[in-house]
Amino acid sequence: MIALSDIKVVFGRGTPLEKQALNGISLTIEEGSFVTVIGSNGAGKSTLLGVLAGDVIATSGQVRIGTADVTRQGTAARAGRVARVFQDPLAGSCGALSIEENLALAARRGERRGLAPALGARRRELFRARIAELNLGLENRMGDRMDLLSGGQRQAVSLVMATLAGSDVLLLDEHTAALDPGMAEFIMSLTQKIVSERRLTTLMVTHSMRQALDYGHRTIMLHGGEIVLDVTGDSRKTLQVEDLIAMFRKMRGQTLDDDALLIG
Numbered sequence: 001m002i003a004l005s006d007i008k009v010v011f012g013r014g015t016p017l018e019k020q021a022l023n024g025i026s027l028t029i030e031e032g033s034f035v036t037v038i039g040s041n042g043a044g045k046s047t048l049l050g051v052l053a054g055d056v057i058a059t060s061g062q063v064r065i066g067t068a069d070v071t072r073q074g075t076a077a078r079a080g081r082v083a084r085v086f087q088d089p090l091a092g093s094c095g096a097l098s099i100e101e102n103l104a105l106a107a108r109r110g111e112r113r114g115l116a117p118a119l120g121a122r123r124r125e126l127f128r129a130r131i132a133e134l135n136l137g138l139e140n141r142m143g144d145r146m147d148l149l150s151g152g153q154r155q156a157v158s159l160v161m162a163t164l165a166g167s168d169v170l171l172l173d174e175h176t177a178a179l180d181p182g183m184a185e186f187i188m189s190l191t192q193k194i195v196s197e198r199r200l201t202t203l204m205v206t207h208s209m210r211q212a213l214d215y216g217h218r219t220i221m222l223h224g225g226e227i228v229l230d231v232t233g234d235s236r237k238t239l240q241v242e243d244l245i246a247m248f249r250k251m252r253g254q255t256l257d258d259d260a261l262l263i264g
């Protein structure tokens with residue numbers, strides 16, 4: 001379970017650029033629940049994921065993951081329990097290392113020991129089997145450098161990497177936004193499969209209202225660092241993309257000129 005209590009994040013405190021990115025967020029997410037997160041630019045979505053990953057330390061409030069108070073823990077201390085996949089396919093893996101080496105590093109996230117001996121024969125076989133499940137043929141390219149892969153292939157490997165260290169929280173930061181529609185759909189079905197098989201507690205930031213309603217169990221909308229919508233169950237099932245867009249318009253007090261993007 002994830003529990004955020006009255007989280008406030010202020011960037012650049014005391015400077016002319018001071019910005020309150022999160023303004024008292026309280027949110028409890030049950031174990032295994034999949035929450036989609038929407039909101040306009042600057043609403044605080046990435047900051048919220050940062051607070052959970054540990055790369056943003058809350059100015060005030062408390063963050064709990066499971067029974068542990070992780071409020072003051074940085075990313076390294078949380079690495080074994082929180083995995084993250086970014087919008088940029090290049091961001092979550094090392095291009096100069098092979099697929100296999102990236103998987104070995106991911107499997108050791110959160111451990112204190114050095115890199116060796118990362119790759120025994122059993123591990124190699126396990127990694128190969130996990131990559132074969134993607135049905136992308138990458139199991140025959142385990143020694144290829146990551147930077148030879150397409151963006152979609154790289155996101156698929158990143159999702160496998162996210163599950164190797166036994167993390168129970170998965171943070172997805174617009175992880176399909178840079179992909180073509182076909183690959184985005186493939187990555188979303190893979191995400192769905194991984195999240196449900198491993199019962200990962202998942203937050204997915206998306207700019208696609210369609211994705212926000214089609215995937216997961218619950219949708220929250222952020223605006224101005226606050227939660228302005230939190231829907232689940234039947235009330236979410238009856239919600240249409242058009243309803244979300246209307247809410248966006250209301251929040252922003254202006255006409256959206258990128259409806260097509262939001263619907264896609």
Ligand SMILES: Nc1ncnc2c1ncn2[C@@H]1O[C@H](COP(=O)(O)OP(=O)(O)OP(=O)(O)O)[C@@H](O)[C@H]1O
Nearest residue numbers: 011012019021039040041042043044045046047048
């Ligand atoms: N490191 C930082 N220093 C200063 N201000 C920041 C920092 N990170 C975020 N902000 C500001 O905090 C606010 C929330 O940013 P955040 O990136 O969380 O929004 P977002 O909802 O993810 O937006 P987008 O959809 O554009 O990615 C914005 O006004 C942003 O400019």
